[in-house]
Amino acid sequence: MKRAAILAVLALAGLATTAYGAFQTIPRLQDEVFAMGVRAQLLRASQLPRSNDALLVVLCGTSSxxxxxxxxxxxxxxVAGEQLFLVDIGPEASENLALWRIPAPDIQxxxxxxxxxxxxxxxxxxxIQGWVQGRRSPLEVFGPEGVSAVVEGFNAAYSFDRAYRHAHHDHGSGLLPLEAARMQARTIPIGPTGASPQGRTSVILERDGVRVTAIETDHRxxxxALSxxxxxxxxxxxxxxxxxxxxPLAEAARGADVLISEAQSHRMQDIFAEEADGLGQASLASVLRDTSSYHIDPVEAAQLANEAGVRDLVYTHIAPPIVMPLLRTPWLRGVRDVRPEGVRIGHDGMMITIPADGGTIRYSRLRG
Ligand SMILES: [Zn+2]
Ligand SMILES: [Zn+2]
Structure with a gap:
């Protein structure tokens, strides 16, 4: 029996060696294997379920x-039925969206x-990704006062890119309409408030059953700054x-099902700063120390979630980075005392499904 197993392993190893050798020497075989791989990729559907009976959130970026x-x-x-929206688009997030086959042109x-x-x-x-993939109208970008300058800056920086792509790929067919490549800014009417934000809110969009409310917050x-x-x-x-x-943010979040809150462990950030100082990296240490004055600690976020009476709290914008699972414990220190349940640390690809029938909130993972 043992001898038969050894012979089988040897036979398999021989087959693998022969196949590898054939692949290395037969160009037609190489191309056929590549074509099979391409077909498999092209047939991969978007990992995003489209549901008219749930509110979905996918975290496409969770680091600080x-x-x-x-x-x-x-x-x-x-994702609210057929309507898709993004909140913020930090570096590397568009790669996540592309790898998960999120249909960029559908993001309104x-x-x-x-x-x-x-x-x-x-x-x-x-x-640009959404435009090249087929969006036929300009992307709308909502934001606080100043969003026009930001959007026009990006539009200016990409003016050469859209001209190149239009000249190369449009073929006079209207496939890449230039006017759809320029983003349009929509300023949200919440003005600067100086030193004491009053927790103002503004309903900025009501469309096909979705209501989006901007909430002034404090990131001085x-x-x-808005939630x-x-x-x-x-x-x-x-x-x-x-x-x-x-x-005021807890007030505006009252009764929400899920609060997705940024969080920074100030204690761990201070340790980080001390270590940077000890190694002579004074400017990094100084910047790290400054951050605690305008970010929320995980324990404070748990208190805010309790104050708002939300069902679940999901952390994002995690600082400092949790580079190994072991560090979740010190990062969450004190949270359980405040909020024993309904707390999760977010990760890229976390999908949160909030069913319309009031059922249990589900958590799953998209993979690229
Ligand atoms: Zn940030
Ligand atoms: Zn910030």
């Missing part, structure tokens, strides 16, 4: 400005929380953007 391999910066995709609008680079860095890239000196609440079929989700613990 510090790099974490395989993790994009701030980005969330909200981008809502920017504020203009830090980790929230807007890939706006130009995402816009970034003024104004967004999406209501659909009686279910709701709030995405904080960057903020400190801010009670």
């Amino acid at each position: 400005p510090l790099p974490l391999r395989g993790t994009a910066k701030s980005c969330a995709l909200v 609008g981008v809502f920017l929380t504020h203009f830090h680079s980790d929230h807007i860095g890939e706006l130009g890239e995402f816009n 000196p970034v003024v104004p 967004y609440r999406f209501d659909y079929l009686g279910r709701s989700v709030v995405i904080t953007g960057d903020t400190v613990y801010h009670l």
Whole structure:
């Protein structure tokens, strides 16, 4: 029996060696194998389920400005029936969307929380991807005062790109209409408030059963900064953007099913800064120390979630980066005392399904 197993392994190894040798020497076989692979990729459907009876959120970027391999910066995709929206589009997020086969032309609008680079860095890239894939009208970009300057800046930076692509690929067929490549800014009417934000909100879109509300938050000196609440079929989700613990935000998030909150462990960030100082990296240490004044700690976010009475809290914009699972414990220190259940750490590809019938919120994972 043992001898038969050894012979079988040897036979398999011989077959594999022969196949490898054939692949290396027969060009037609190489091309056929490549074509099979391409067919398999092209037939892969979008991993995004389209459902008219649930509100869906996919986290397309969950890291803070510090790099974490395989993790994009701030980005969330909200799906309400046939309507798709993005909240922020940080660096590397458009690659996630492409790998998951999210149909970029179907995304009708981008809502920017504020203009830090980790929230807007890939706006130009995402816009071009959607246009090349077939979007026939301009992408709408909503944001606080200043969004016009940001959008026009990206439009200017990509002016050569859209001209090249139009000249090369349109073939006079109208496949790549130039006017659809220029994004359009939509300023949300919440003005700067100076030193004391009053928690103002503004309903900015009501369409086919979806209501989007902008909520002023506190990320000073970034003024104004916004959170967004999406209501659909009686279910709701709030995405904080960057903020400190801010009670008016809890008020505006009241009763939401899921609060997706940024969070930074201030204690771990301070350790990070001390280590940087110890190694003579003074400017990094100084920047790291500054961040605690305008971000929310995981324990504070749990308190905010309790205050708002939300069912689930999902952390995103994780700082400092949780580079190994072991570090989840110190990052979450103290959270369980405040909120024993209904807490998750988000990751790229996390899909949150909030059924319209009031059923249990489900968590799954998209893979690229
Ligand atoms: Zn920020
Ligand atoms: Zn940020």
